[in-house]
Structure formats: C-alpha cells, structure tokens
Amino acid sequence: MPEAKTVTLNMGPQHPSTHGVLRVEVELDGETVVKARPVIGYLHTGIEKTMESKLYYKAIPCTDRMDYLAPMSNNLGFCLAVEKLMEIEVPEKVKWARVCLTELTRIASHLVWLGTHALDIGAMSMLLYTFRERELIIDVYEACAGQRMMSTYFRIGGLAHELPRDFEKKIRTILKVIPERMKDYEALLTNNQIFINRTKGVAVISADDAINWSLSGPMLRGSGVKHDLRKANPYSAYEKFDFEIATGTNGDAYDRYLLRLKEIRQSLRIVQQALDGMPEGPYRAHVPGVVLPPKEDVLHKMESMIFHFKIITEGFKAPKGQVYQAIEAPKGELGFFISSDGSNKPNRVRVRPPSFINLAALPALVEGRLFADVVVAIGSIDIVLGEVDR
Amino acid sequence: MDIRQQVRDFLTQRFANVIVSEDNFRDQQSFTIRVDGLFDLCQALYDSDLDIKYLADITSVDWYGDTEEANGRFQVIYNLYSLKFQYRFFLKVRLPADKPEIQSLTPLWNGANWLEREVWDLMGIVFIGHPDLTKILTPDDLEGHPLRRDFPLTYEVPQFSWNKDAPPEVIK
Numbered sequence: 001m002p003e004a005k006t007v008t009l010n011m012g013p014q015h016p017s018t019h020g021v022l023r024v025e026v027e028l029d030g031e032t033v034v035k036a037r038p039v040i041g042y043l044h045t046g047i048e049k050t051m052e053s054k055l056y057y058k059a060i061p062c063t064d065r066m067d068y069l070a071p072m073s074n075n076l077g078f079c080l081a082v083e084k085l086m087e088i089e090v091p092e093k094v095k096w097a098r099v100c101l102t103e104l105t106r107i108a109s110h111l112v113w114l115g116t117h118a119l120d121i122g123a124m125s126m127l128l129y130t131f132r133e134r135e136l137i138i139d140v141y142e143a144c145a146g147q148r149m150m151s152t153y154f155r156i157g158g159l160a161h162e163l164p165r166d167f168e169k170k171i172r173t174i175l176k177v178i179p180e181r182m183k184d185y186e187a188l189l190t191n192n193q194i195f196i197n198r199t200k201g202v203a204v205i206s207a208d209d210a211i212n213w214s215l216s217g218p219m220l221r222g223s224g225v226k227h228d229l230r231k232a233n234p235y236s237a238y239e240k241f242d243f244e245i246a247t248g249t250n251g252d253a254y255d256r257y258l259l260r261l262k263e264i265r266q267s268l269r270i271v272q273q274a275l276d277g278m279p280e281g282p283y284r285a286h287v288p289g290v291v292l293p294p295k296e297d298v299l300h301k302m303e304s305m306i307f308h309f310k311i312i313t314e315g316f317k318a319p320k321g322q323v324y325q326a327i328e329a330p331k332g333e334l335g336f337f338i339s340s341d342g343s344n345k346p347n348r349v350r351v352r353p354p355s356f357i358n359l360a361a362l363p364a365l366v367e368g369r370l371f372a373d374v375v376v377a378i379g380s381i382d383i384v385l386g387e388v389d390r
Numbered sequence: 391m392d393i394r395q396q397v398r399d400f401l402t403q404r405f406a407n408v409i410v411s412e413d414n415f416r417d418q419q420s421f422t423i424r425v426d427g428l429f430d431l432c433q434a435l436y437d438s439d440l441d442i443k444y445l446a447d448i449t450s451v452d453w454y455g456d457t458e459e460a461n462g463r464f465q466v467i468y469n470l471y472s473l474k475f476q477y478r479f480f481l482k483v484r485l486p487a488d489k490p491e492i493q494s495l496t497p498l499w500n501g502a503n504w505l506e507r508e509v510w511d512l513m514g515i516v517f518i519g520h521p522d523l524t525k526i527l528t529p530d531d532l533e534g535h536p537l538r539r540d541f542p543l544t545y546e547v548p549q550f551s552w553n554k555d556a557p558p559e560v561i562k
Contacts, residue, residue, distance in 0.1 A: 040526065040527065041525070041526060041527040041528065041529070044527040044528060044529075046536055048512075048537065049536055049537055049541075049543060050543070053543050084416055085416065087416070209500075211443050211444055211473065212443070212499055212500050212501065213499075213500045213501045214444065214445050214446065214447075214499065214500075214501025214502075214505075215501075216446075225473065227473055227476075232476040233476060233478070321415040321416065322415065322418075322420070322451075322467070322480075323415070323416050323418065324418060324447075324469060324478070324480070326446070326478075333446065335446065335447060335469070337447070337449055337467070337469075339451045341453075341456050341458070347451065347453075347456070348449075348450075348451045348452070348537075350447070350449040352446065352447040352449075352469070356504065356508075357447075357501060357504065357505070359504075360500075360501065360503060360504035361500070361501075364500070389527060390527075
C-alpha cells in the first residue's frame, strides 16, 4: 500500500476562527497547506428568492439580515437600486443622513473585524475594547430605528423616521471618543511583535491577482489598487465629501489591518462633515403612490392615508427593466441587481456579495503557506457568513 | 470621446455579428449578445485598451411565464468593470429552456469560478469548461434549482417535541 503523503483536515464548520459556519477542507503536507477548499452554504436561507416574492418595500428587512454587521449599508444599496429603477430623487438631507449612518456602520463593522481578527491571532483583550466602542454606534442605530442590529432604517425615497433629537449629540460623542480609543488599539497591535510576526507577509495577494479574483474593498485596496466606489462612481452625494482612499502596498494581512484603521479615520472625517453640513429639509421624497407619505400626514390627511394604504397593500408597479447599483460597503463592492417585469414585485433580485467573492480567493491566499496562516487569512478577508450564504 | 461610445465602437466594429442589441436603460449600457461569441468577445475586451480586467459579477434571470420568454427563457448577465475608466457595462446572453449551456469564463477570470458555480447551483445553467461545477450553496440532497421561477417557495413546519413524530409538513 503506498504511503499517504498528505493529510486532509476538516476545519469548521464549528471552528471559532471561521467566523460562523465556514468549513475549509485543508490538505496538509506536514504543516504546509497543499490545497484548501472552502465549503459554504450552511446558512443558505434563500434571501434572493424570498425577496422575489415580496413587494419592494417589504424586501428591505431581508437586506439587513445578510451582512448583519453592516445593516445600514445593505439598506442603502437596496434603496438606491429601487430609487434608480423608479427614478426617485431623494432630498439632500436624506442623502447626507444616509452617508453619516453608513459611515458609522463602516466603523462598527471594522471594529468588529478588528476585535475578532485580533482574537483569532491571540490578542484577546481587543475584542472587549472594540465591542465597547461599537456599543456607542449601536446606540445611534437604536435611537434612529429602535433596533440595535437589524435597523431597517432606510426606506425607498428616504428614511423611516425623522432623525432623533439626540442624533447630533450622540455622534459628537463618538467623534470624540473613537479617535482616542484608536490610539489604544494601535498601541496594542501596530508595533506588537507577535501581531507583526503573525500578519506580516501572510495571506499575500498581488494587485493583478486581486483584480483577477474580482476582489473588492479592503482586499483590493490592500494590494495597492486605488479603487473605491465612493470616489469612482459616487452615489448618495459622496462627491461632496472630502476624504482619501486608503491603500496598502504589500497586500498582506498587516497592510489590510493598517488600511482598515485608516478607513475608520477617513469615515470619522466623513461623519464629521456630514454632521457639520447636514441640510434642513424633509426626511422623505414626495412621490405620491411610490414613496410612503410621512406618518404625520397619514394621520391627518385623507389623501396621504389612501396612498399609505395602497403602497402597503399592493405596492407600486415598477417599469420593466434591469438596474444595478453598487455601493462601497465595509467589506467591498455590495451590488444590488433588480430585474423588474413591470409588476409590483421584482422578477429577480441579485445581491453581489463582497464577502462571498472575497472568500473565493482563500485558496490563493493560503496554498503553499503554513496551516496556522489559514486562520489569519480568513480573518483578514473579513467575511460574514450571513452574506456569503444568503 | 466618452467611454460609452468607445465601448460601443469597439464592440460593433469587431463583433458586429455577435451583438444583437444595445440598451441604455437608466443610463446603464448593456449589450445583448449571441451565446457562441461570448468568450471571444470577453477575451478581446480583456486584452483591449479599454482595460476590462474586472469581472464584477455574474448573475442570471429566469423569464418563465413572462412575455420575454419567447426570446429564450434564461438570461445570464455579466457585469464588467474597467478600473482604468471607472466604467461599468453589462453583457446579457439569452439561453433557451431546453439547452441552458454557456462557455465558462474561468480561463480568463479566477473570480468567475464561484460566481458560475452559484449560477449553476441556483439557476441550473451549465458552464462548459468550468473546472469544478458543483453545488455551492444548496444542500447536497436538494433536487432542482431554487431560483427558477417554477421552483415553488415553500414553508416547512418546524419540528418541536410535540410534533417530532409527525412527518414534515410542507406548505406550498
């Protein structure tokens, strides 16, 4: 009998460092990974299929449940796609409020990433600190939408409610606290020799490979490709904000760590600008029959009440056609493709999930490397299995 | 010359017999093309000055039961992006219900691997030349392709201690 040279090891789906239910079949030669094959689908709930059977409004709550660490980004992507399909122009204030909230979401998502990634590598205390700061942002969600995780705050053509009274105060606190705390994170990790040894030169991907693997977000920028949809194809008034695209050079896990910290700083800048320059105005567009009228009007005006009733019960008919709207979510390019057949429900909703496509490149990151680096690679991709499997 | 016109010129000059129609719905350029010309066209775009090196997405639509079905039941949509020009456009291919087969783009893009697997798993479109066309999202014992319009959206009654002996009830 020939002697087996390699060992196949099953990592996950309950392994804590796989961030949920990811399974990786790893073929090992000693400590070296010969072949890695991610196996997904354990969380597949058919969200795309579910959205097909719902009216456009009622599909919004499905979107938060994909990337549950960045609910506002998902809401924004879907609402922008429907607004594009229906040719709705939203008020300026809505755009700014959306930018403000999605950037806070980016910070929250990156904080969770930082905590869990450091935890995977062995820096356990980071998780406690980053979750402490994330709490401040979750409080803003709660003040806005009443929900702490699945906020579902954006509506087609606007927001669910007026911004809360203490919105500005809460965010000013965040703007003050997080830069201070980030100094602590950097003190703990950036020059930490163990952290550097574990991440520098690990999970490397070159710029050309990153493009060929269709990577997006920090995975692409970490390799030095200066591509950010907020700058390249601005949406929701991003062209009015002043910020820089952070890029890495080496395309390794350490660069992606530095890059995400830079992104948090840039996001804070954008939030600051959004707060300072927040225009006055209505919180929803006035498009009778398509956009829900404000709640105050529903209670006092007969016409608004009729429209409200009609939109909730039978929805609105969308024109026949196909639209695609991509946004720069914390994890990369999040796109919503809506194919409408002219009825009040979408014929097909496709989500371009950044985590799913970034995870596909995992074999390219780990093959030929040590087994312990698989954990670092999975962590530095920043996946949310809810979005990978949908 | 703007990039929209450049893409149009490039495709109509070199692939006039492959392009069926062009559509600019909501300011998004998309070309419906013939199924047999897809790979050569993508290869040419990849190598051209237009620098179409980024395959953002592959998706599919089922037009079952719609008036559109006459043109071919399935539609596969390729979402291409030029990082140099920061420009996005779409290639759309129609496939008949009895032979949903199309050339795989994996030789050009590694990123196409999982995207094509997903389309195969959920919509049942066969990608010829794909190195590993296996299920990716649905359970191994599931028959059929859930995103097809004739696949019913069902609800299975959850099992608790009080109904654990009853056969699983599926409501259609």
